[in-house]
Amino acid sequence: MRLPGFGLDAQSRLLAARVLVVGAGGLGAPVINYLASSGVGTLGIVDDDVVDLSNLQRQVLFRPDQIGVPKARAAADWVRSAAPEVAVVVHPLRLSAENAALLDDYDLVIDGSDSFDTCYTVADEAAARGLPVVWGSVNRYDGQFSVFWDDAPDGRAVDYRDLHPAPPASGWDESCADVGVLGPLCGTVGTAMASEAIKLITGVGEPLLGRVVTVDALSATWRESRLARAPHRAEARATANAARRASSATGSDAVAVAVGNSGDRASRARSVGPDIGSPELSTLLAARAAGDADFTLLDVREVDEHDFAHIDGDLPAPGFGTRTRQRPELDPERRVVVYCARGPRARAAADLLAADGYDVSVLHGGMLGWQLATRV
Numbered sequence: 001m002r003l004p005g006f007g008l009d010a011q012s013r014l015l016a017a018r019v020l021v022v023g024a025g026g027l028g029a030p031v032i033n034y035l036a037s038s039g040v041g042t043l044g045i046v047d048d049d050v051v052d053l054s055n056l057q058r059q060v061l062f063r064p065d066q067i068g069v070p071k072a073r074a075a076a077d078w079v080r081s082a083a084p085e086v087a088v089v090v091h092p093l094r095l096s097a098e099n100a101a102l103l104d105d106y107d108l109v110i111d112g113s114d115s116f117d118t119c120y121t122v123a124d125e126a127a128a129r130g131l132p133v134v135w136g137s138v139n140r141y142d143g144q145f146s147v148f149w150d151d152a153p154d155g156r157a158v159d160y161r162d163l164h165p166a167p168p169a170s171g172w173d174e175s176c177a178d179v180g181v182l183g184p185l186c187g188t189v190g191t192a193m194a195s196e197a198i199k200l201i202t203g204v205g206e207p208l209l210g211r212v213v214t215v216d217a218l219s220a221t222w223r224e225s226r227l228a229r230a231p232h233r234a235e236a237r238a239t240a241n242a243a244r245r246a247s248s249a250t251g252s253d254a255v256a257v258a259v260g261n262s263g264d265r266a267s268r269a270r271s272v273g274p275d276i277g278s279p280e281l282s283t284l285l286a287a288r289a290a291g292d293a294d295f296t297l298l299d300v301r302e303v304d305e306h307d308f309a310h311i312d313g314d315l316p317a318p319g320f321g322t323r324t325r326q327r328p329e330l331d332p333e334r335r336v337v338v339y340c341a342r343g344p345r346a347r348a349a350a351d352l353l354a355a356d357g358y359d360v361s362v363l364h365g366g367m368l369g370w371q372l373a374t375r376v
Contacts, residue, residue: 010202011039012308017201020044020106022095022122024075026058026181027112027136030190031197032075033061036083038198043079043086044106047071048094058183094118100125107341110197111135111160112190116167123148123160127237130343132200132368135160136193138181143189143215146227147196147208150237151343153278153369156209157237162229163212185217203309203371270357272350275364276337278373284337285313295335300349301367305341311370314339321349332358339363339370 001011017040021028024047036043049071051062061078062071072092079088091102095118103109109131111122119135126133127150136145148159192213199205214223229237276284287293297314299306306316320327321338322345330336336358338346346362353360363370 013202014039015041018042018106019108021110022046023112024071026186027190029059029061030187031194034194036079036086044089045072046091058186109133134196136189141217146212153365272354273361278370298338336360342366
């Protein structure tokens with residue numbers, strides 16, 4: 001809390017954060033250690049493996065007497081012992097498309113898995129939900145890490161498939177158990193991943209979005225490479241994201257109309273408008289301040305989130321759209337722009353407002369996108 005630019009405000013954001021760590025191995029261990037010790041409020045741990053003797057040289061949360069214990073459970077026990085104020089959720093399974101709904105409970109995903117299949121699952125399922133991903137990989141003496149966010153604003157969207165468009169040929173999916181890894185390298189990469197996660201949660205510093213760091217432990221060198229989405233993939237992802245948002249809005253409208261007591265609500269219902277970006281919102285806010293525009297900026301995050309950081313001139317509506325349908329009094333003739341941390345909660349609120357006939361849009365990327373776009 002004594003760090004310049006960090007302080008109690010950023011520490012409070014850590015307390016409110018919900019982070020899912022996929023893989024409790026060589027990378028997941030230092031990530032879990034530092035995030036728990038740093039005060040992250042809720043940690044979910046996904047791993048379907050058990051502790052093995054060969055893990056102990058790099059997976060620093062585990063002890064010899066825990067051999068044979070599920071890693072997710074052993075890691076959770078460490079968190080409860082070292083940081084009892086942290087809520088820890090155990091997911092003793094391999095992440096797949098069939099169980100990926102568990103991502104819905106988290107704000108950020110950290111991928112420290114050791115298989116290409118899991119990496120692609122994390123990438124696809126996080127993209128489908130607009131979730132940022134902190135990714136890392138180690139092999140022998142080399143490591144890599146980066147930040148991916150398919151829903152990032154201002155043309156900064158990238159994900160794992162932009163780095164690795166397709167899995168390698170059969171036989172190249174080698175784990176650390178197969179080819180070995182220098183133990184301290186896992187700590188080097190894992191602690192860097194934890195730093196990126198803290199930066200994303202708090203808004204402090206510049207995240208590694210669109211950049212990939214490669215670490216060579218033998219030569220003690222760090223190399224940074226730029227990563228950008230190819231035009232054809234940008235078009236495909238934009239189409240997929242638009243379809244996802246449209247499907248969400250259509251489904252919610254249909255439910256809202258079906259449970260209505262009369263046809264009046266159905267006659268008022270309209271579609272959620274196109275997302276607006278942070279630059280457009282800045283322009284709208286300036287126009288409103290000058291008296292040239294009139295709209296309501298609605299924050300549907302919880303009270304503590306709003307207290308930690310918010311956009312000046314907004315109207316709090318805690319939990320509207322997800323936890324409650326109770327909203328503040330709104331002028332039906334005035335446009336509404338809704339935002340939350342990343343976007344999913346705002347979309348749920350926007351669906352309800354659109355079903356009641358409001359002209360409503362969602363802030364693309366939510367508060368995280370706003371902080372990235374307006375950071376000096």
